[in-house]
Amino acid sequence: MSKLALHLYINGKSHISVEAIDNLNTICQEKVPGEYELEVIDIQLDPDRAEEAGILAIPTLIRTWPLPVTRMIGALTVKSRVMAGLGLSNL
Amino acid sequence: MSIKKLQTGITAFDHISAGGLPYGRTTLISGSSGCGKTLFSAQFLAMGIQLFDQAGVFVTFEEQVEDIRINLRTLNWDIDTWEKEGKWVFVDASQKDDDSLTVGDYDLSGFQVRLERAITKCNAKRVVLDSIGSVFTQFQEMNSIRHELFKVTLALGRLDTTSIITTERTEEYGKVSRLGVEEFLTDNVIILRNVLSEEKRRRTIEILKFRGSMHEKGENLFTIHPEQAIVIIPLSAMDLKYRSSSVRVTSGVAKLDEMCGGGFYRDSIILVSGSIGAGKTLLVANFINGIQKKERCLLLAFEESREQLFRNATGWGQDFAKLEEDGQLKVVCIYPEVSSLEDHLLNIQAIVKEFKPDRIAIDSLSALSRTSTDKAFREFIIALTSFLKHQEITGMFTVTTTLLSGGTSDTEGNISPLTDTIILLRYVEMSGDMQRSLSVLKMRGSKHDSSIRGFTIDDKGINIGEPFIGVSGILTGIPLRS
Known part of the structure; x- marks a missing residue:
């Protein structure tokens, strides 16, 4: 279990949701290609998951591995901050 | 719409x-x-x-x-x-x-x-x-x-x-x-x-x-x-729409009934004002004793203990213990300071709903007023009187004046507009002698005796006598023979 595990909660096809998926994939493919697992959860299709995770803001990114669990909200537009938040800065 | x-x-x-x-x-x-x-x-x-x-x-x-x-x-x-x-x-x-x-x-x-x-x-x-x-x-x-x-x-x-x-x-x-x-x-x-x-x-x-x-x-x-x-x-929402009863009830003192034009109205609030020892509690005792068979009276005492009240009543020839045993009387003694006025009100309402009295006596309101601001006290009285009138309960409240003769109390000034009948008990100094006087100041909706009468207290209770004739200035505390 050394792979980076990420959950991204989005709301259908709203533009900030699409933007967040694109931004996250770009960063991860560049920095940790093949070393991450990203699960995208659409709260419209799976509201129970949103309830369990206590999601308020969309998009919300949760890093479930490595611990500790960290959260980030927003469309993940600033690459350097997303990397810092995921602990990828010094790679 | x-x-x-x-x-x-x-x-x-x-x-x-x-x-x-x-x-x-x-x-x-x-x-x-x-x-x-x-x-x-x-x-x-x-x-x-x-x-x-x-x-x-x-x-x-x-x-x-x-x-x-x-x-x-x-x-x-x-x-x-x-x-x-x-x-x-x-x-x-x-x-x-x-x-x-x-x-x-x-x-x-x-x-x-x-x-x-x-x-x-x-x-x-x-x-x-x-x-x-x-x-x-x-x-x-x-x-x-x-x-x-x-x-x-x-x-x-x-x-x-x-x-x-x-x-x-x-x-x-x-x-x-x-x-x-x-x-x-x-x-x-x-x-x-x-x-x-x-x-x-x-x-x-x-x-x-x-x-x-x-x-x-x-x-x-x-x-x-x-x-x-x-x-x-709900103060602002209280309406004055309660029915007004023309049924009279006795004050427990025949002479006082006469002075009030035949007794108190059943759904009225009577205020008894007097200094310490002027006979307020005595009037309350008579009021309690005035209940008829199958009627009930609730006494809320904020100044004296049960024992004191019962002993005093015995002194006037009344047996509170017997009345309470028969279920006609309920005496509740509460320290005014134990709760806020709002809580007192809820408490009183709860007791009234449970005991369903025909009469209620509060001795004294002045003790209650000490625990609150003027505004809150006034609101309390409005809420209480309105509640009692809706239940068609006759209420007798006492207030204590600070001066022995003459004078009024703050409490009284605050609440007298809300009451139907006011009885003043005052000491009168006459030729070096302290005499007691009683007068009916106000009797809403009825004629009443406007004279100031002397009264005495003995082991049978209250004896209301003749009007003071040829004396003026009793209520100011400085009586003058004219």
Whole structure:
């Protein structure tokens, strides 16, 4: 279990949701290609998951591995901050 | 034409709001910390379940769900069963421990989806969002959050729910809310206050506005009862519509009945004013003794103990113990200081509802007035007299004057307009001798004897004598022979 595990909660096809998926994939493919697992959860299709995770803001990114669990909200537009938040800065 | 209302089931709130909260709309409840916002909101949901079988959704942005459950259980609300049966659904939107980083734009659609899902799942009719201030501490972008919350309120209306949103304010008399949420929640606003006034806490509720609808204006007192939660004492909504009885009842003293034109009216309030030892408690004892067979009298004593009262009554040839044994008398001795006036009022109402007396005597009101401000005391008396009149109970209240002869008391000045009959007991100094005098100052709706009469007290009680003739200035305390 050394792979980076990420959950991204989005709301259908709203533009900030699409933007967040694109931004996250770009960063991860560049920095940790093949070393991450990203699960995208659409709260419209799976509201129970949103309830369990206590999601308020969309998009919300949760890093479930490595611990500790960290959260980030927003469309993940600033690459350097997303990397810092995921602990990828010094790679 | 008034808009449709949803009956809340909260005691007296439906009365002051002319039917409840505006149906299908969102009402903003604003108040400082500790004013009872969360309790009011929770009560709104609890009453919905208990009285109308309407499910509710409680969204908490601040308090942890488990803490709320604990608080609700203390009020004997069966939150565990309600949750199991799907009548009460929590949406936990409280801030979690983990810090979250903000990178780029976001909206609150996650929250909105969860809220809508909770509402449709349990078919909720009532929704509470407590409290909106915490949303602004969790998320920084004031303007976009405001916009998001506006969308939430639209959704609440679309889903046919009647809802409450609570918000904090920093001052008791100032801006409605510190957050500017009233920009989009401007139609219906209720303010709860918890004001410190002369060392006493005064809780009030004010309906600031209900657009397009009738409601009572101004502040209404409320208290938080350990079993009934928020109980509002609706002063402004009290009407003077009670029936007026023309039935006379005896004062227990034949001569006094005669002076009052045939006795007191059954639903009247009699005020007995006099200095210490002037004979107030004696009149009360006679009033109690005046009850007829199968009638009941309640005595609320705020000054003397049971033993003292019973002993004094024996001294006047009356047997309180026997009356109490027969179930015709109930003596309740309370220290005025043990609770606030609002709580005294609720307590008195509870005793009256249980004992169902025909008469009530309070000895003395002055003792009660010591524990509160003038305003609160006046409100207490209004609420109490109105309550007694609705029940058609004859009430005798005593007040103590500070001067031995002449003079009036503050208490008396405050409440005499609210009473129907006033009896003055005064000492008169005549030729080096202290004599007692009695006069009927006011007898609403009837003729009465306007003379000032002397009276004596012996082991059989009170003997009312002849009018003082040829003496003037008795009530000023300086009698002069003319």
